Amino acid sequence: MQDTKHKKMKAISQEFTAKFQYDVFFSQNIFQIDNPLLRDLLSSENTEGKRKALFVLDNGVHEAHPDLQKQIVAYCFAHSDVIDLRTVPILVPGGEKSKNDYSLVDYLLKEIDEFGICRHSYIVGIGGGAVLDMVGFAATIAHRGIRHIRIPTTVLAQNDSGVGVKNSINFFNKKNFLGTFSPPQAVINDVSFLSTLHPRDWRAGISEALKVALIKDEGFFREIQANVSNYEQRESHAMESLIYKCAVLHLNHISGGGDPFERDSARPLDFGHWAAHKLEQMSNYRLRHGEAVAIGIALDVTYAHLSGLLPEDAWKEIIVLIEELGFRLYVPELSQNIDNGSDSDSILAGIEEFREHLGGQLSITLIDRIGHGLEVHEIDRRLMTQSIHTLKAHHESLMALEE
Ligand SMILES: NC(=O)c1ccc[n+]([C@@H]2O[C@H](COP(=O)([O-])OP(=O)(O)OC[C@H]3O[C@@H](n4cnc5c(N)ncnc54)[C@H](O)[C@@H]3O)[C@@H](O)[C@H]2O)c1
Numbered sequence: 001m002q003d004t005k006h007k008k009m010k011a012i013s014q015e016f017t018a019k020f021q022y023d024v025f026f027s028q029n030i031f032q033i034d035n036p037l038l039r040d041l042l043s044s045e046n047t048e049g050k051r052k053a054l055f056v057l058d059n060g061v062h063e064a065h066p067d068l069q070k071q072i073v074a075y076c077f078a079h080s081d082v083i084d085l086r087t088v089p090i091l092v093p094g095g096e097k098s099k100n101d102y103s104l105v106d107y108l109l110k111e112i113d114e115f116g117i118c119r120h121s122y123i124v125g126i127g128g129g130a131v132l133d134m135v136g137f138a139a140t141i142a143h144r145g146i147r148h149i150r151i152p153t154t155v156l157a158q159n160d161s162g163v164g165v166k167n168s169i170n171f172f173n174k175k176n177f178l179g180t181f182s183p184p185q186a187v188i189n190d191v192s193f194l195s196t197l198h199p200r201d202w203r204a205g206i207s208e209a210l211k212v213a214l215i216k217d218e219g220f221f222r223e224i225q226a227n228v229s230n231y232e233q234r235e236s237h238a239m240e241s242l243i244y245k246c247a248v249l250h251l252n253h254i255s256g257g258g259d260p261f262e263r264d265s266a267r268p269l270d271f272g273h274w275a276a277h278k279l280e281q282m283s284n285y286r287l288r289h290g291e292a293v294a295i296g297i298a299l300d301v302t303y304a305h306l307s308g309l310l311p312e313d314a315w316k317e318i319i320v321l322i323e324e325l326g327f328r329l330y331v332p333e334l335s336q337n338i339d340n341g342s343d344s345d346s347i348l349a350g351i352e353e354f355r356e357h358l359g360g361q362l363s364i365t366l367i368d369r370i371g372h373g374l375e376v377h378e379i380d381r382r383l384m385t386q387s388i389h390t391l392k393a394h395h396e397s398l399m400a401l402e403e
C-alpha cells in the first residue's frame, strides 16, 4: 500500500567544490607611492575600470602613524587610474572595543551603502586582529560578501589572525559569537607597522607562535627558545622570522588540514584557547588575546603533565619559556570561584562554552611532547582545578622572591 502521508520523491543530490586562493605578501612601507603592491592587487582582476575602495583604519594605528591617512589618500590619488577612493580612511576604535560594539558593524554597513561599495569593490582593513575581525565581518555580510584585503599591523594579526579565514565580533558577552568563514582577497604584512607597537602587543603575538610550535613543530619551538633576548630587544629580523614561520604553519593547517571552515570538532589551532577566551571575557578584556593564550597554554600543558601525558622536563621547559618571554602564567581570574563546586562564574565554564562554540563533541588539544598535539574529549575537573592551583602556587612563589 502506498504511504500517502510520507510521500517521497528521489532526493536531488547537490555537490560542488569551490576553490579559494589568496596570497599573504610581506612588504614594507606599502603606502609609499612607488610601492606597486596594493595597486597591482586592485588591478589584478581582468575587469575594466577602476575599483572602488573603502579603507578602514584602526585608531591605535592612526595615533601611532598620524600621517597614514594622508599617505593613503595620496597613494590612491597617484594611482587613481586604478583606485577609486570613495572617502578618506574611516577610523574605528582599536582593540577589543571594536569587536564588542555592534554599532561599529552597523556604521560600516551604512558607509558601504552610502559609498556604493559593491561586490566588485574592495574593503581594506588596516589594524590589529580585533579591527580586522570586525571589518572582515562587516565586509562578508554586506551584499553577501565584498572582497576584503587585510593589512595587519600587530605581530598577532600578521602571524595568525589576519592570515586566516575567520571574521567575527563578540556578542552576548561571548568571544566570536557572530562571525563568518570567508577568506580575504589578499593579506599584506608590512613590517614597518611593528615598530610602533606597545611592548605588550609586540610580545602578545609570540604566544600564537609558541602555540603552533608546541602542537606542530619542535624546531620552531627551539628557534623561539633561542631568540628570547632578540625579541626582548625588539630585533626586527628575529620577529620577522617568527611571523613568517607562524603564518606558514597556520596557512598550511588551513589549506592542508582537511577542515578549512572548521566543520569538524577538532580545532588544534585553538590549543590553549578554551581558557584564553574565557579569561579575556572574565578580565573584561583587560588581558590581550595573546596574553590570555599564554596563560591558556601554561594551564593546558600543566594539565597534560599532571594527567601523565607530558613528561616533567618538557613541561618545565615550556613554563620557563613562557615566563622568559615576559608573559604571566597566572592572573586572579584564573582561580576565581574555582573551589565553589560549580562551574558558573569560573574559568571552568569556558570548557562548556568552547564545546558549544565548536559544536558537537568536546575536543581539546593537548600535547604529549614538544611539537606534537593530540585531541582529548574529556576534561577531569579535579585535575584541571589542581593545574590552576599549581600555576597559582608557582606565581606566588615568584612574587615572594621578587619582594
Ligand atoms: N580571526 C582569527 O582567526 C583570529 C585568530 C586569533 C586572534 N583573533 C583575534 O585577534 C584579536 C587580537 O588582536 P591583536 O593581538 O592584534 O590585538 P588588538 O587588535 O586588540 O590590538 C591591540 C592594540 O594595538 C593597537 N595597534 C594595532 N596596531 C598598532 C601599531 N602598528 N602600532 C601601535 N598600536 C597598534 C590597537 O589599536 C590596539 O589598541 C582578538 O580579538 C582575537 O580574538 C582572531
Ligand SMILES: [Zn+2]
Pocket (backbone or CB within 6 Å): 160, 208, 273, 289, 293
Ligand atoms: Zn588565538
